[in-house]
Amino acid sequence: METTNFVYNLIPNETIAIIVISVIPLIFLIVYALLAILGELKISAWIQERLGPMRTGPWGILQPIAEVVKLIQKEDLTPDSANKPLFNLAPYIIFMGAYASFAVIPFSRYFVPSGINIGLFYIFAVGSIAVIGIVMGGWASNNKYSLLGAMRSVAQIISYEIPGAMAILSVAVLASSLDLEKINIAQEGGIWNWFIFGGQGSWSKIWVFPFTLVLSLIYLVASLAETNRTPFDIPEGESELVAGYHTEYSGMKFAMFFFAEYANMFVVAAVLTITFFGGWNSPFGNFMQGPGWDVFWFISKAFFFVILQIWLRWTLPRLRVDQLMYVGWKVLLPFSFICFLFISLFKMIN
């Protein structure tokens, strides 16, 4: 397969190149997580008419670093009655699930860490691993609150994953591919060619717009459940479960949960960007289009959805666990089936 990754051209040694390629997303992830934590603090402060952190650095911009330093200093506590191997392993499994998705996320046409042709499927597959980590952590903590949180997490995974997968599947139908690169290329040529407007093609694609719009919203809702954020932060459900599955974690292991949550937020935002909102493509056709601009457009679109998630978190109350399943099975799933059917029909006719 012809590689499009610029790192291979820069570094002749393939082994070193692969290491560099896999480290770049990690560095990006760390920088992004610090930015997202700051964003969370500041956006919540603006919504709530507060100032937010103001003391660490100008306007408190160093606050995330201070928090990381604080977490490193904390005692790494393992409860006496916990199942130690599982307890210690769980945060890393959750983080791995989030980080593994970065292997296929195309930041630019010249930087696709791994151009496998089933990228979309892969993201869904590794995304579900996080739940295993949650169950492990929740069960191994030997705490009733953690156990309840883990139970809820398992109960909710299927209810959001199926509608979410159906929504993404219709994009695969439109692009005739599961390859994230090909999905991106299929949306070239301005905002009008994004899959939310039906992708490239004649004016008849306007018929698809209502369905893609609904599907993108369905995926947005499902992704909120996947990242365990309000209104679907039921496994953590602070008001009743204290902190849910990570009640017993402290120090760096808690930081891993935190880190994984933010990484997951970016992954779902990236998937939404790639599938419905043109991925790396500029909204103005050939204007501001190019390998460098790719990174700019991709990251700014993804950040928009990350900020949207933060915004929703500080606005909405939390759903109850049975209500989430109701939403998943009886609302999102039928709608996603209908939309999928119509999009498939449209694709067949064209």
Added chain:
Amino acid sequence: MGEKKRIELDYSKIESDRMRLNVGPQHPSTHGVLRLEVELDGEIVTEVVPHIGYLHRCFEKHAEKMTYPQVIPYIDRMDYVTSMNNELPYVMAIEKMLGIEVPEKVQYIRVIMCELNRIASHQIAVATFGLDAGAFTPFLYFFRDREYILAIFEKASGARLLFNYFWIGGLAADVHPTFKEDVLAIVKQVRKTNKEIEDLLIYNKIFIERTANVGILPPDVAINYACSGPVLRGSGVKFDLRKNEPYSIYDRFDFDIPVGMGEVGTVGDCWDRNIVRMREMEQSCRIIEQAIEQMPNEGDVQEKLPKKIKPPKGDIYMRAENPKGDLGFYIVSNGTDKPERVKARGTSFVNLSVLPEISKGYMFADLILILGSIDIVLGEVDR
């Protein structure tokens, strides 16, 4: 969303392991140091046993060792978010025993302060109820407004939480010169925020789904458990001491008693109890506006009293409408300057007793909401 709300299970047919869970005393949503021993069947609550006493400070025993004015600061510490309202029935009782009539101006200031404190208390109640449902932002909007109310109290009494402002025969100090303007500005702000909260939280679809048809308290059960305040009125019982047994000067004002009507669910559910509080804030605003208009500017705020207050031998029961409900003091005097006995009927304590009755069969997440909708303050539960 879901039609099925109350989960009815025939436990004789389903055999499953129950889990006993200690909720509290250190828990984010028990509103203080309350411990709930909960028996769970999966997520469904089968039994709730509240354990109280973690904040017991021997108020009633202390009161026997104090002179009458010295008891007032202890009364502040009962329901520490509604101190002004707590003081009112106590000082009224002593004044009645002594047979003194307080000046007009004092009466008005007391009513204004009580109603401001009622707004502040209901703001906390609705804010923490929203917090229990997972909405963090309305909490801070309410606390921002509460600051303005506390600023008024601070200007009047010097304290922000425990005022010791209503004294026997009058007030600790006169209000500041711009009192009327400040209070009217607050009333305006409270109305503005309440409008905002109604859009953001009260009529939010998720919030309605969470709270409607949850924790239904039928009116007869509410009366049998001697519930009072918004908990009773949420069940549709129109009973408010300010109207039914007017004390102080409440008969001079025109206001309504909001009751739960089951607008989005069943009468007496969590949403109803919450909306009663929201609407009472508006009624308090109306009372304050009328009181500000009628209040005389001139006058003394303290009656002439002997240095040692010695009510005649006898006993008295005086009650008043606290934001949480019906707060009563039974005071026995033996003719000395110290009370023989001070018995308080704590509203939160009585209202809390209904929790095990109404929370069975709901989900665990609902239990927290039901507890939040009862709006207890542990300082008053344990005293």
